[in-house]
Amino acid sequence: MSNLLEGKNGIIFGALDEKSIAWKVAEECILNGANIVLTNAPTALRLGSINELAKKCKTEIISADATSIEDLENLLVKSMEIFNGKIDFILHSIGMSVNVRKKRHYTDLNYDYLMKGLDVSAISFHKLLQVAMKLDAVNSWGSILALSYIAAQRTFPSYNDMAENKAFLESIARSFGYHYGIKKKVRINTISQSPTMTTAGSGVEGFDTFFKYSDKMSPLGNASALDCAKFCVMLFSDYTKMVTMQNLYHDGGFSSMGISDDIIDSMKLD
Numbered sequence: 001m002s003n004l005l006e007g008k009n010g011i012i013f014g015a016l017d018e019k020s021i022a023w024k025v026a027e028e029c030i031l032n033g034a035n036i037v038l039t040n041a042p043t044a045l046r047l048g049s050i051n052e053l054a055k056k057c058k059t060e061i062i063s064a065d066a067t068s069i070e071d072l073e074n075l076l077v078k079s080m081e082i083f084n085g086k087i088d089f090i091l092h093s094i095g096m097s098v099n100v101r102k103k104r105h106y107t108d109l110n111y112d113y114l115m116k117g118l119d120v121s122a123i124s125f126h127k128l129l130q131v132a133m134k135l136d137a138v139n140s141w142g143s144i145l146a147l148s149y150i151a152a153q154r155t156f157p158s159y160n161d162m163a164e165n166k167a168f169l170e171s172i173a174r175s176f177g178y179h180y181g182i183k184k185k186v187r188i189n190t191i192s193q194s195p196t197m198t199t200a201g202s203g204v205e206g207f208d209t210f211f212k213y214s215d216k217m218s219p220l221g222n223a224s225a226l227d228c229a230k231f232c233v234m235l236f237s238d239y240t241k242m243v244t245m246q247n248l249y250h251d252g253g254f255s256s257m258g259i260s261d262d263i264i265d266s267m268k269l270d
């Protein structure tokens with residue numbers, strides 16, 4: 001335990017159940033001395049186990065559909081009331097593709113589904129940042145993070161239109177990072193995380209193989225949700241004050257690999 005976030009106030013989006021990356025981030029933030037508010041979509045509050053997490057963290061939950069400006073305004077205003085002050089860090093840990101859910105092939109996408117997934121997975125990040133800036137809800141040197149995946153840069157066929165959603169998300173972090181940096185010295189980054197066994201992750205076709213392949217390719221193996229949570233804490237802390245507009249790979253080295261001995265061995269014929 002350390003006190004990297006002592007006295008800091010943060011909002012954590014996306015803790016659905018104990019497998020969620022956001023769940024681990026919330027726990028690590030508390031361990032590091034932060035005050036947090038948890039939020040998720042109304043359906044997730046009904047179906048998930050976020051209440052358990054809130055009890056454990058002795059914190060409040062504010063319901064918000066991240067695609068609704070009204071919900072986001074309410075969330076930020078109420079959080080500032082709870083904290084009796086502004087916000088120092090935010091985690092956007094939200095992803096969903098209707099095309100993936102409905103098993104539509106990438107070459108046969110439904111565009112209404114595509115727009116819905118883009119709104120939830122990427123545009124919601126812009127909405128959050130815009131609402132936060134208009135309300136002047138974030139302290140100077142605050143840190144805002146969103147979670148991404150390497151399919152934004154490279155082709156993983158079964159990741160489907162989530163690849164476009166992540167590319168859009170990473171671009172928002174760079175573009176808004178400029179404006180929020182100039183205006184308020186708020187930093188914005190994305191973390192490109194290894195495949196992780198969660199509800200959203202397992203929704204991708206062939207996820208088990210995906211997971212194993214990535215583990216064999218990465219010299220350090222896949223980064224776990226807990227590893228990711230610790231990385232988030234560091235990025236929320238004052239030790240990374242000058243890091244902004246970056247997509248940071250947190251993937252055990254996967255993104256720098258071409259092929260590994262493990263993969264070669266597994267391809268050898270008996």
Ligand SMILES: NC(=O)c1ccc[n+]([C@@H]2O[C@H](COP(=O)([O-])OP(=O)(O)OC[C@H]3O[C@@H](n4cnc5c(N)ncnc54)[C@H](O)[C@@H]3O)[C@@H](O)[C@H]2O)c1
Nearest residue numbers: 014016020021041044066094095147195196198199200201
């Ligand atoms: N699991 C992986 O392999 C992996 C890898 C890299 C990046 N990521 C990213 O990490 C983030 C968190 O996903 P996870 O793997 O922890 O899965 P998860 O299913 O636990 O979390 C996804 C969250 O998004 C929330 N959400 C969906 N629609 C929403 C809406 N309209 N408003 C507010 N919240 C909404 C869900 O309720 C859920 O809590 C996502 O952005 C995901 O793409 C996951």
